[in-house]
């Protein structure tokens with residue numbers, strides 16, 4: 001699957017190219033802009049396959065291997081295809097006290113999937129995460145960019161079934 | 165009268181009750197940015213001295229005096245250097261910086277401008293964890309408002325001083341909260357910590373002097389400069405002056421963020437500020453300073469005063485001020501298992517004692533799942549934890565070892581029982 005995708009083309013949209021140029025002005029060297037640039041590329045492409053890495057490598061003059069190292073290090077950069085919606089489920093201390101782990105397992109089962117594997121309709125990827133910094137909402141999840149707190153398996157499923 | 169949470173007169177949340185205070189105009193109408201304007205008329209050295217006199221201690225976890233750390237920074241105002249705000253907030257149990265930034269981003273920005281002027285840093289970054297996307301957007305918007313007003317950028321308030329401020333989003337890694345890991349990350353690399361010394365204040369981001377301060381530390385600066393060090397010391401103790409934000413979660417009726425004077429008793433925090441224990445259950449234990457802090461039994465929890473020295477005297481640490489409350493229904497084996505899994509997952513892998521130690525501890529503790537655990541495993545766990553301490557590039561290894569040893573000290577029998585109860589079906 002990966003092989004096929006490496007032949008695909010990627011370039012920043014006109015608007016993102018503008019954002020890219022603005023990002024560079026914020027730092028005193030090019031490589032410091034790498035994390036924000038990867039965020040931007042991932043927003044546009046959904047995940048960061050080899051051909052996107054190549055594009056960024058050429059653009060920023062950073063060796064691909066260095067970029068791949070960065071992608072591998074951070075949990076929120078994806079080097080595998082992911083669903084249209086990313087759902088983080090917290091399994092750290094406070095959330096686990098209130099059933100966070102059971103919710104994560106229950107969601108995997110309901111959507112018949114595994115860690116980060118997109119659901120068959122390509123809609124959702126579930127990701128188990130460490131403390132999300134919102135423990136007062138335990139058990140809590142992040143649905144794309146928003147916190148959803150005080151869930152149980154039923155309300156979590158309901159919320160995720162509404163996603164486009 | 166008993167003090168209540170979010171007191172309007174306190175140093176950090178004094179604007180939080182004002183609707184819409186995240187807008188610059190409303191913040192300013194309530195008195196915001198006045199102190200910044202006054203500070204530009206002051207000698208930068210006098211600002212540093214005032215912060216030092218206030219006794220403010222870094223709120224990121226280590227509790228090192230902010231003014232003293234500022235004193236290590238070069239006084240050469242022309243030299244290129246950076247101010248780096250730590251908004252990574254990844255210590256499990258902590259959510260105070262998020263709360264502060266969500267409702268009142270401008271108090272942080274005002275604090276950073278004053279600090280930048282005092283320290284003569286030409287550029288600043290707010291490194292915010294990737295999960296705080298909406299909070300990063302709130303900060304971006306607030307920064308744009310401050311630029312529009314001329315509070316950021318060139319020649320601020322006619323002072324001849326330039327300061328640019330940017331938000332930098334992380335991407336999901338606990339270790340980026342450690343200041344040198346954060347610097348690696350800001351440099352566009354994996355967030356791997358670097359050996360200290362040299363400390364970031366001497367050689368930090370891009371090899372240049374970099375002052376790293378936590379959100380809450382920087383946000384306290386405007387109040388200190390407005391009312392003075394002496395006023396700040398009306399709260400707390402000699403060694404722990406001022407007010408502090410606490411993030412409280414777990415088995416209480418009202419989890420959330422409160423601001424109280426340091427040295428407030430944990431009992432008052434639980435019973436008055438958080439509405440007591442959930443379901444009227446009995447308290448069993450409290451993790452008083454984030455997942456790295458050794459746990460307290462009920463007795464210590466009800467006796468401790470939440471200041472740096474009393475928490476330390478009882479064998480734990482105040483850390484980031486993350487209080488996790490556990491009631492009688494909780495099994496300490498589960499809590500330790502979750503903690504060990506976390507540290508193993510987050511070890512960056514550079515140091516053998518940390519990489520192997522966190523992995524081994526997790527594996528050992530989970531032998532019950534294969535039915536091969538023995539009571540004596542707890543001793544091995546204790547020794548493994550002990551051998552990890554003080555051996556590594558950063559303090560993550562210690563942060564994993566401390567709560568493990570603490571848990572064994574307080575709840576050994578329960579852990580022995582836990583590991584020898586096979587979960588194999």
Ligand SMILES: Cc1cc2nc3c(=O)[nH]c(=O)nc-3n(C[C@H](O)[C@H](O)[C@H](O)COP(=O)(O)O)c2cc1C
Pocket residue numbers: 221222223224225226227228230250251252253254255338339340341342343344376377378379381382558559560563
């Ligand atoms: C493993 C580890 C994680 C840390 N995480 C954070 C964090 O999330 N936020 C923070 O402000 N400080 C964190 N720190 C402390 C920072 O290294 C640094 O001391 C702090 O940001 C300095 O700011 P302060 O003096 O205002 O506390 C962490 C330290 C370690 C060892």
Ligand code: SF4
Pocket residue numbers: 339356357510511512513514515516518519556557558559560561
């Ligand atoms: S102690 Fe652990 S987290 Fe810190 S640098 Fe070493 S391996 Fe990395």
Ligand code: FES
Pocket residue numbers: 090091092093094095096130131132133134135136138140256257258
């Ligand atoms: S433990 Fe789940 S958000 Fe902190």
